[in-house]
Amino acid sequence: MSRRTVPGAILALTLALSACGGNEDAATSSVAEQVAEEIPADLTEVPDVPESDAPAPTELEVQDVVVGDGEKAVEGSSVAVKYVGAFYESGEEFDSSWSRGADETLPVTLGAGQVIEGFDQGITGMQVGGRRVVVIPSELGYGDQDRGPIPAGSTLVFVIDLVEVTG
Template structure:
């Protein structure tokens, strides 16, 4: 089921925050592993969504090779240690996101929240 990004009125964290919603019982995502994830990304303060793999189809996943630098550092670090079947809320400070660069709908300096589902690990 498609998750929603929670909004928060608490001060934005300055370090990566990882919260397991569901702990998976499958293979663990470790450095070098090819993970397939489903995600919803939103803004920390409002919860407003800016991107979601779910928009491209319920079976659509994003391939991420951990340690390869294919995605922002906080996204990659948020996957590490997850087990297949797990869902995690990852809050990413701008330093581990896009920093002082604006990217599409994401303003510079944004704190981002992703809800990640780990579908598979190879």
Template sequence: MDRRTAARLFVAAAVAFSLTACGGDDEPSSSASPSDAACVSRSATAQSADGLSTDLSSAPEVPTTDAAPPCGLEVTDVVVGTGPEAVAGSAVEVKYLGAFYGTGEEFDSSWSRGDDETLPVTLGAGQVIEGFDQGITGMQVGGRRMVTIPSDLGYGPNGQGPIPGDATLVFVIDLVQVG
């Protein structure tokens, strides 16, 4: 077997393994919590966020779920804004609430620091985790979006602070300003 054939076999095996790891099974095992269960492939844009408030003047609560987490980034527009759009390189200000997928347990929130507290972010500058950055891109001021972030676009296998390794996260993000 030559090097080219070996390399092709390695790539094919890696692709097959990654597709198997994301599964196609919509049912998590009964002993695993949703964030520990194998992920499922779904559309990157979800259709609705049942149970999530559309009132941008109050802190949202992330709904609980028994569904297996998505394999990739999942974005759900709860309220579509009408103001300027957030694009790569934009300086934006957001309100956010971060919670664990499945339980909805909050681990961080700008709302907990005051109703007027915002987080400034320059999109694409690496100031926040990749999934958070990607989740804001395309929003318009006045919008609320729920973003489900798999571990590989979040804090990865090591986690950070209160976030354990391999955690799937949910952020509810309100776009306040685009500069």
């Protein structure tokens, strides 16, 4: 029986994982990245949020589906967005600007407390013409309160299209 030193054992494990084709990036991809892979990049197409049986994230996750090339949304900006909101586990839609018409948008002033914290943070940094998946843990959503069709403790997924930035 051979004995290895700790550094030797770590090197052997690293080499074994490399030989097996282990890909650390694939193993650590975020929930938002996984959802984004199933969202259409065509901004004229209504996004449909897939269901998930993976554990819900405990921190805000964002992943661009389409990176816009227009003006950037920053705190204090007034923005107009299209969105679909769904429950993380089931993918069931609970709200959508699309359901009110293809040209319907939601006006938001970033940082003004007009929307839940995770939605606000999820828009910040987007550029006009972009589409982004935002996965919001309950602490950045509605927390331990029921809100309309949204039960307390819900993890939410939004697909957000940034249509306009002013101010």
